[in-house]
Amino acid sequence: MPRFLVIQAARFGDLLQTKRLILSLERLGRVHLLCDTGLASLAALLYPAVETHAFYFHAPQTECVREHNSRTLTDLADLSFDTVYNCNLSPLSNALCHLFPRERTVGYRPNAVGRTERMPLLQRVARMTAMRSTAAFNLEDVWAHLVSNPVPADEVNPRPKPGGGGLGIILAGREERRSIPPNILADLASVYVQTGQFPHLYLLGTAQEKKLAHAIRRLLPSSLQPRTEDLCGRTGWKELLDCVASLDLVLTPDTGTMHLAAHLGAPVQAFFFSSASCHETGPYGTGHRIIQVAPPCAPCLESAPCQRELLCHKAMEGRDFLRYVTAMARGKDIPAPPHIQFFETATDALGVHCILRSGHDPMASQRRFIRALLLEEYADGETVLPKNPGEEKLMELLFVQDRDWMINAKSYV
Amino acid sequence: MNKKLRILVVLPMYGGSLPIGNFCADALRNLGHSVRVFEAPLFHPTFEGLKKLDIGPEHISQIEHSFLNLVSQAIFAHVQSFEPHLVLALAQAPMGKTLLARLRRTGIRTAMWFVEDYRIFQYWKLFAPLYDVFFVIQKEPFLSLLSETGQQNAVYLPLAALPSFHRKADLTPEEKALYKADIAFLGAGYPNRRLAFRPLAGKNFKIWGSDWDGEAILKNNIQKGGQRISSEEGLKIYSASTINLNLHSSVQTDTLVSHGDFVNPRTFELACMGAFQLVDERSLMPELFPDDAVATFSSIEDMYAKLEHFLRAKDEREAYAEKAREIVLQRHTYEKRMEELLRHVEERLGWPCFEQDTRTEGEPEGIRKEIEALLTDLSLGPHASFEEVCAKLRKANGRLTPLETGVLFLDEWRKQYVKPKS
Numbered sequence: 001m002p003r004f005l006v007i008q009a010a011r012f013g014d015l016l017q018t019k020r021l022i023l024s025l026e027r028l029g030r031v032h033l034l035c036d037t038g039l040a041s042l043a044a045l046l047y048p049a050v051e052t053h054a055f056y057f058h059a060p061q062t063e064c065v066r067e068h069n070s071r072t073l074t075d076l077a078d079l080s081f082d083t084v085y086n087c088n089l090s091p092l093s094n095a096l097c098h099l100f101p102r103e104r105t106v107g108y109r110p111n112a113v114g115r116t117e118r119m120p121l122l123q124r125v126a127r128m129t130a131m132r133s134t135a136a137f138n139l140e141d142v143w144a145h146l147v148s149n150p151v152p153a154d155e156v157n158p159r160p161k162p163g164g165g166g167l168g169i170i171l172a173g174r175e176e177r178r179s180i181p182p183n184i185l186a187d188l189a190s191v192y193v194q195t196g197q198f199p200h201l202y203l204l205g206t207a208q209e210k211k212l213a214h215a216i217r218r219l220l221p222s223s224l225q226p227r228t229e230d231l232c233g234r235t236g237w238k239e240l241l242d243c244v245a246s247l248d249l250v251l252t253p254d255t256g257t258m259h260l261a262a263h264l265g266a267p268v269q270a271f272f273f274s275s276a277s278c279h280e281t282g283p284y285g286t287g288h289r290i291i292q293v294a295p296p297c298a299p300c301l302e303s304a305p306c307q308r309e310l311l312c313h314k315a316m317e318g319r320d321f322l323r324y325v326t327a328m329a330r331g332k333d334i335p336a337p338p339h340i341q342f343f344e345t346a347t348d349a350l351g352v353h354c355i356l357r358s359g360h361d362p363m364a365s366q367r368r369f370i371r372a373l374l375l376e377e378y379a380d381g382e383t384v385l386p387k388n389p390g391e392e393k394l395m396e397l398l399f400v401q402d403r404d405w406m407i408n409a410k411s412y413v
Numbered sequence: 414m415n416k417k418l419r420i421l422v423v424l425p426m427y428g429g430s431l432p433i434g435n436f437c438a439d440a441l442r443n444l445g446h447s448v449r450v451f452e453a454p455l456f457h458p459t460f461e462g463l464k465k466l467d468i469g470p471e472h473i474s475q476i477e478h479s480f481l482n483l484v485s486q487a488i489f490a491h492v493q494s495f496e497p498h499l500v501l502a503l504a505q506a507p508m509g510k511t512l513l514a515r516l517r518r519t520g521i522r523t524a525m526w527f528v529e530d531y532r533i534f535q536y537w538k539l540f541a542p543l544y545d546v547f548f549v550i551q552k553e554p555f556l557s558l559l560s561e562t563g564q565q566n567a568v569y570l571p572l573a574a575l576p577s578f579h580r581k582a583d584l585t586p587e588e589k590a591l592y593k594a595d596i597a598f599l600g601a602g603y604p605n606r607r608l609a610f611r612p613l614a615g616k617n618f619k620i621w622g623s624d625w626d627g628e629a630i631l632k633n634n635i636q637k638g639g640q641r642i643s644s645e646e647g648l649k650i651y652s653a654s655t656i657n658l659n660l661h662s663s664v665q666t667d668t669l670v671s672h673g674d675f676v677n678p679r680t681f682e683l684a685c686m687g688a689f690q691l692v693d694e695r696s697l698m699p700e701l702f703p704d705d706a707v708a709t710f711s712s713i714e715d716m717y718a719k720l721e722h723f724l725r726a727k728d729e730r731e732a733y734a735e736k737a738r739e740i741v742l743q744r745h746t747y748e749k750r751m752e753e754l755l756r757h758v759e760e761r762l763g764w765p766c767f768e769q770d771t772r773t774e775g776e777p778e779g780i781r782k783e784i785e786a787l788l789t790d791l792s793l794g795p796h797a798s799f800e801e802v803c804a805k806l807r808k809a810n811g812r813l814t815p816l817e818t819g820v821l822f823l824d825e826w827r828k829q830y831v832k833p834k835s
Contacts, residue, residue, distance in 0.1 A: 082627060082629070083627065101626075101627075103626040103627060104626070104627050111464060111465070112464065112465040113465055113466070113467045114467075115467060115468075115469065115470075116470075117464075117470075118470070126470075148604065148664055149667065373535075376535075377535070383531070383532070383554070383558055385538055385558060385561050385562055386538065386539070392539060395535075395538065395539060396539055399535055400535055400536045400538070400539050400540075401474075402478070402481050402507075402509055403474065403477045403478070403481065404536070405505055405534055405536040406425075406426065406481060406505060406506075406507045406509075407426065407460050407477065407481075
């Protein structure tokens with residue numbers, strides 16, 4: 001039986017977004033996963049059929065850590081994998097790829113002088129990340145297409161279905177700019193609870209978010225207090241999984257827990273803003289809902305400071321926004337305020353994409369064109385021709401650069 | 414066509430269309446045209462070298478861009494000295510947009526023979542309209558799609574073989590031992606081939622060619638460690654094998670026999686050699702070869718069954734091979750394809766006329782007639798300067814003719830006795 005290794009050295013959310021790749025490989029053989037030690041127990045829960053190898057990617061390299069890592073490397077070297085899938089553009093995972101024959105390593109891998117080279121699919125993705133406002137390729141699908149014919153997108157996660165347990169609120173994104181400000185979060189929680197659909201409210205986060213949970217709790221109407229439970233820092237991975245699986249709805253910015261909810265089939269109402277784009281890292285599956293805050297500067301670069309005084313946060317502060325979310329939560333259709341887009345996730349032959357339900361997406365036609373090109377290339381879709389100079393330019397930038405076809409169409413760079 | 418043309422054939426830097434480009438050049442020469450070949454493969458090691466430099470991808474892409482510009486300039490320099498009537502590019506030839514626009518402005522005809530599957534490479538969508546005529550190996554819907562891009566001169570031109578090259582090889586006893594096999598396959602290790610061939614692992618089955626890395630089950634069948642095989646060595650492999658398996662490539666693994674449309678070069682080459690082949694069914698095959706010329710299979714089970722059958726049926730194999738050779742020699746040679754290609758270009762566009770007032774500066778009086786006699790042999794254009802002619806003659810191997818020697822003498826004489834004009 002063929003043996004595959006998936007290297008996923010990134011975070012909680014990335015581990016979940018590797019699911020379609022892992023499921024696709026499980027059809028073909030035995031799958032091993034190399035991930036950070038901090039996520040190994042979660043990986044075992046998420047992927048019970050996968051053999052997980054824990055590695056300290058990010059911890060200080062003490063003697064004890066080095067010993068552990070050395071054992072893991074020895075184990076991996078003994079296993080002789082048919083193919084190794086390295087998902088990360090990271091010098092750390094690139095260094096580990098030296099353990100395996102280069103020709104059996106897929107995704108990112110060291111070139112002849114040890115620098116990272118990308119397979120053609122990932123070269124394309126790199127070009128797309130330079131034009132993020134037109135994004136049309138979910139990261140989970142990017143990784144899934146490291147194999148040909150991945151499992152169909154709608155077979156990856158269960159259809160979202162309320163679990164009867166109540167409303168879960170994820171308190172923080174991975175940094176302050178990607179976290180919903182507490183006062184807005186409290187308002188949003190009230191809006192959803194007041195629909196009367198949710199018997200309980202759970203505040204979910206790490207121990208670091210305890211203070212934030214307290215602050216939000218104080219902002220909630222008193223009628224909600226008895227029905228609210230603060231679980232920050234009180235759940236291990238198993239408890240978090242059980243809790244999220246039971247929820248009726250998960251209210252969240254772009255977080256690992258959002259991907260966990262999608263994995264478990266809990267309905268997601270996500271809020272994407274700042275550097276987060278639902279077209280890149282939206283919840284995986286059909287029927288999840290996303291409010292994408294999209295001022296002209298979005299999506300911004302996470303590593304660069306905001307020069308626009310957090311326009312995207314401001315767009316969520318106004319009364320219009322709350323009115324809009326209230327209507328949406330009650331199933332009413334009113335026009336979206338400026339820079340607010342409401343999407344619902346759906347699947348096609350390539351993977352998951354976001355369908356605009358209300359608001360204006362100024363990049364819609366470019367996004368559609370890129371999606372069609374991706375479908376053609378990776379999902380046996382119909383041949384697409386550029387219909388205007390704008391599409392021609394887009395195609396040239398993303399798909400038909402001279403080096404792509406003159407030098408070596410199938411090579412890594 | 415009676416007109417003798419100057420044709421610049423631009424090869425790709427590497428890949429499957431490279432030998433086809435060389436076959437086209439040979440065929441054009443065989444037809445009496447003056448041919449110059451732009452040897453893009455000379456640049457390939459440089460690109461490979463770039464990848465090995467310790468430079469990040471953002472810088473590499475800039476350098477590659479500059480290098481491709483340089484290659485374009487080199488092609489244009491050939492155009493300037495050779496003044497071709499036609500620039501014939503093979504798929505993946507390094508012809509950028511700027512170069513194609515420049516050629517169009519100069520009135521030189523350009524043609525691309527896109528000997529690739531249009532579903533695999535996308536660049537035709539932007540580049541097809543930039544060529545004067547675009548030849549392809551697939552029919553509908555590709556021809557209509559080309560028309561939609563604005564390319565109104567798209568022509569179906571199937572692949573072929575070169576009889577002067579694709580001949581059975583005489584093998585030494587050592588070569589016979591090396592290449593002989595009941596079943597042989599020469600080609601790259603595409604996913605469908607890997608899966609289809611695995612059940613043949615225990616047979617006297619030799620696999621030749623590259624991109625079979627990581628193929629554990631067939632590792633004892635893969636020859637020469639999966640090295641690339643030259644066209645010349647391919648002839649020896651084909652000649653020594655009882656059955657040459659020919660399964661068209663596909664990246665799909667759900668259906669191993671893809672039932673695609675175009676017919677690959679291997680089909681024509683094996684047929685031309687009179688070597689027996691077992692090939693998968695293709696929708697364009699029946700119009701190229703009658704049923705009794707090539708043995709085909711429709712499914713992978715059919716392939717296994719027919720392999721067993723034909724290993725025992727020597728007479729049938731010979732009958733198929735003989736018929737196939739006859740068909741190729743009659744209809745499917747590169748000479749015939751090149752004639753057709755030139756006819757289409759001429760019918761649709763005509764040829765540019767360069768042959769007026771061809772005398773160049775610096776040329777001694779009264780020498781033009783002698784020079785013109787040399788130009789075709791030296792693959793030079795009608796306006797080639799006297800210096801270019803002399804430079805070419807100096808580089809020529811072997812003895813020169815009296816005329817050539819006389820021209821070189823004249824050049825030396827001129828240097829010594831004729832004062833340059835101030």
